[in-house]
Amino acid sequence: MILAGSGIATAAAVPSQLPKIEGRIAGLRRPQLEEDSPTGELTPREMATVMALAEVLVPIDGGFRGIEEVIERHVRQRTLQTKGYLQEYRKAVALLDETAEAVTGHGPFMELSKAEREEVVAALLWKYNADDHMVRRLERLFLSKEGLTFRRFIVRDILAAFFRKSRQAAWAIVGYDLFPGRPQDPQAYARMP
Amino acid sequence: MIQGNDVADVCIIGAGLAGGVMAYELASRGLKVVVLEAGPRHSPEARVDAMRELLESGKDPWAPELPERDVYTNDGEIAYPLERARVKAVGGSTLRWGGLALRFHETDFQMKSLYGLAEDWPIRYADLEPFYGKAELALGVAGTADNPFAPYRTTNYPLPGFPYNYDDRHFQNACNKLGILMHHVPWARNSIPFQDGPACMAFATCGNYGICPISAQYTSERHIRLAEKTGNASVIPNANVRRIQTDKLRRVNHVVYATPDKTQHEQSARTFVLCAHAIESARLLLLSASAQFPQGLANGSGMVGKNFMDHLYFAVDARLKEPVFPHRIGFHTAESHQFIPTGKRDETGTIKLEFEVTGPTPADVARRSGLWGKALAEEIRQSFGHHLRISLETEQLPDERNTITLDPHIKDHFGDAAPRITYSLGEYERDTAVKGIAMGERIFDAMGVEEITRGGRDSIERMNFGKHHMGTCRMGIDPATSVVNPDLRAHEVENLFVVGSSVFVTGGSVQPSLTIAALAIRAAEFIAQQEY
Numbered sequence: 001m002i003l004a005g006s007g008i009a010t011a012a013a014v015p016s017q018l019p020k021i022e023g024r025i026a027g028l029r030r031p032q033l034e035e036d037s038p039t040g041e042l043t044p045r046e047m048a049t050v051m052a053l054a055e056v057l058v059p060i061d062g063g064f065r066g067i068e069e070v071i072e073r074h075v076r077q078r079t080l081q082t083k084g085y086l087q088e089y090r091k092a093v094a095l096l097d098e099t100a101e102a103v104t105g106h107g108p109f110m111e112l113s114k115a116e117r118e119e120v121v122a123a124l125l126w127k128y129n130a131d132d133h134m135v136r137r138l139e140r141l142f143l144s145k146e147g148l149t150f151r152r153f154i155v156r157d158i159l160a161a162f163f164r165k166s167r168q169a170a171w172a173i174v175g176y177d178l179f180p181g182r183p184q185d186p187q188a189y190a191r192m193p
Numbered sequence: 194m195i196q197g198n199d200v201a202d203v204c205i206i207g208a209g210l211a212g213g214v215m216a217y218e219l220a221s222r223g224l225k226v227v228v229l230e231a232g233p234r235h236s237p238e239a240r241v242d243a244m245r246e247l248l249e250s251g252k253d254p255w256a257p258e259l260p261e262r263d264v265y266t267n268d269g270e271i272a273y274p275l276e277r278a279r280v281k282a283v284g285g286s287t288l289r290w291g292g293l294a295l296r297f298h299e300t301d302f303q304m305k306s307l308y309g310l311a312e313d314w315p316i317r318y319a320d321l322e323p324f325y326g327k328a329e330l331a332l333g334v335a336g337t338a339d340n341p342f343a344p345y346r347t348t349n350y351p352l353p354g355f356p357y358n359y360d361d362r363h364f365q366n367a368c369n370k371l372g373i374l375m376h377h378v379p380w381a382r383n384s385i386p387f388q389d390g391p392a393c394m395a396f397a398t399c400g401n402y403g404i405c406p407i408s409a410q411y412t413s414e415r416h417i418r419l420a421e422k423t424g425n426a427s428v429i430p431n432a433n434v435r436r437i438q439t440d441k442l443r444r445v446n447h448v449v450y451a452t453p454d455k456t457q458h459e460q461s462a463r464t465f466v467l468c469a470h471a472i473e474s475a476r477l478l479l480l481s482a483s484a485q486f487p488q489g490l491a492n493g494s495g496m497v498g499k500n501f502m503d504h505l506y507f508a509v510d511a512r513l514k515e516p517v518f519p520h521r522i523g524f525h526t527a528e529s530h531q532f533i534p535t536g537k538r539d540e541t542g543t544i545k546l547e548f549e550v551t552g553p554t555p556a557d558v559a560r561r562s563g564l565w566g567k568a569l570a571e572e573i574r575q576s577f578g579h580h581l582r583i584s585l586e587t588e589q590l591p592d593e594r595n596t597i598t599l600d601p602h603i604k605d606h607f608g609d610a611a612p613r614i615t616y617s618l619g620e621y622e623r624d625t626a627v628k629g630i631a632m633g634e635r636i637f638d639a640m641g642v643e644e645i646t647r648g649g650r651d652s653i654e655r656m657n658f659g660k661h662h663m664g665t666c667r668m669g670i671d672p673a674t675s676v677v678n679p680d681l682r683a684h685e686v687e688n689l690f691v692v693g694s695s696v697f698v699t700g701g702s703v704q705p706s707l708t709i710a711a712l713a714i715r716a717a718e719f720i721a722q723q724e725y
Contacts, residue, residue: 056565056566058565058566059555059565059566061567121565125563126563127563127564128562128564129564129572130553130558130561130562131646132562132563136561136563151563155565156560159559159565159569160556163555163556164249164250164251165249170555171555173555173570174555174573176520179397179520180397180402180520180554181244181245181248181396181397181398182396183394183407184394184395184521185395186384186393186395186522187356188521189358189359189395189521189522190357190358191359192359193359193518193521
């Protein structure tokens with residue numbers, strides 16, 4: 001199911017007593033990492049699929065090569081160090097290949113063009129803006145379990161790696177070449193950039 | 194250099210702001226001082242790496258290494274959170290604090306006589322004024338004396354103030370229209386090199402992130418270092434004080450502390466100073482109950498743990514059409530204290546306006562949205578750099594029902610009863626919030642913002658705590674209604690002092706740190722005059 005837009009009308013229709021029930025349902029559907037599952041490394045093919053996904057996810061036009069290494073290192077550390085992630089990344093690879101077949105009629109995901117890969121990801125996740133709180137809430141209730149798991153453990157992990165570990169590229173999106181964590185002229189803030 | 198087991202002149206419990214300042218003030222006067230700190234000693238040299246780790250992996254550099262040590266419970270109307278609200282380490286909560294160094298207003302000390310509310314402090318602003326000046330020098334406060342609502346001062350700020358943020362002009366224009374006066378903000382942060390610290394280099398991680406990688410912002414580690422340099426002070430980290438023990442004469446003769454492996458030690462001294470902040474100071478006194486002090490040490494009044502207070506924060510946010518440039522520094526540079534010395538404080542409390550150039554970072558937008566790729570980039574560009582915030586810091590009155598007690602069921606790492614927080618707010622606080630939020634909305638209306646994105650009920654529901662723990666060991670003249678006297682000596686225990694925000698009678702509506710430092714210097718001067 002793909003749902004885009006603000007969802008304001010839906011918000012108005014939700015009775016006020018629902019939040020508690022909604023919270024319980026969302027809690028039951030909340031994806032959990034399987035902490036008994038082993039850690040380890042993805043195969044080169046699996047990693048290539050994850051990087052093909054990362055290229056679609058990161059919010060930059062071109063220049064992915066420069067940050068690919070950072071994200072690959074992050075994913076490797078993640079699957080080696082945090083129990084549950086190796087399994088989730090593997091499940092994500094399978095889900096992407098399966099959805100690629102269903103959406104485009106061919107695959108695997110890593111061999112699709114970037115436009116096709118974007119189409120595949122769009123088939124798995126809802127889109128909503130930062131202030132679309134209602135769509136975000138509805139996603140927790142109605143997106144498929146696979147989609148929720150994919151969002152929570154894979155998409156967020158890759159995007160977090162980009163924003164935290166490729167900070168120069170991330171802040172460049174808004175035109176900042178200096179950003180928190182980088183020293184700068186201590187009086188610069190008092191002037192127009 | 195005094196060793197841990199020697200009899201010290203003074204044993205200080207807690208190496209935060211009060212403990213650090215006291216240690217230096219006493220050691221520099223030749224007293225032999227031992228400081229016991231429950232938490233570890235972090236290396237300032239490792240702070241750049243700690244900042245990088247925080248930014249790259251989200252690892253909190255001040256997270257307790259022993260979480261079981263810091264368990265607590267709640268049983269009040271409002272669950273009061275302690276996570277990330279205090280730091281147990283050499284430096285204490287100054288490792289994470291914002292750095293605002295403000296004096297309480299004259300009226301804050303006279304709530305009962307001026308407004309018929311709460312209680313008066315047993316000291317007046319005039320008693321503390323010289324010590325505020327000394328505290329500003331000790332902390333290296335950078336300020337501009339342009340606040341007409343501030344209490345009088347007899348000394349200049351030791352460091353030049355930080356100029357306004359470029360985007361403060363939006364607040365300035367709106368305030369001018371409404372007759373509200375905006376002014377600069379004093380910070381315990383080096384605007385120029387000071388003592389052993391460099392000038393601020395705008396890493397912009399001091400506010401939201403809670404770390405200055407170059408120690409340009411004051412932490413009480415500075416005073417601990419200075420105390421050690423005198424050769425008269427030693428600091429014992431990872432020394433969790435469990436009991437304060439008294440002799441037959443009802444004087445403290447030693448404290449019992451445990452290291453993380455639960456090994457017990459004792460520290461003797463002639464005088465003891467409890468500087469463990471409002472929650473742990475009260476808890477330790479209660480844990481130290483004995484046959485002589487059945488309700489808890491120094492608690493004949495039953496006031497230990499009562500009147501726990503904080504400042505309440507309400508944010509009003511707005512989106513502007515024109516761009517602003519947030520996150521270039523980690524602190525705000527403009528405030529208005531016009532509503533602090535209010536003449537009608539009996540109906541609603543004081544309100545401090547903090548003008549912030551803020552808003553979501555690119556990562557925040559990504560986290561809140563369900564977008565990726567080009568759509569996410571577009572959303573980030575749309576959302577970033579159009580937000581301003583007015584933070585309203587408001588007053589909470591002391592209330593005996595807000596308490597720190599011992600939880601009868603939950604124990605900490607050492608087997609001691611965890612602190613139990615009972616907390617609620619009254620109409621006074623709620624009415625103050627409503628008034629403040631309306632004021633914030635008026636300022637944004639005058640600014641002609643595109644949209645107020647947080648205001649009204651939303652601001653109230655998303656209230657934040659200042660994490661300024663105050664009260665619980667109130668100072669006063671009457672031993673029946675207070676724990677310590679105006680010299681901060683426990684009424685019932687001659688050689689025990691309590692120093693810090695725990696002794697505050699009321700909380701005012703500005704950050705407590707400078708008042709903590711001023712009280713610490715004053716108490717140290719008093720203790721140093723005693724015969725040893």
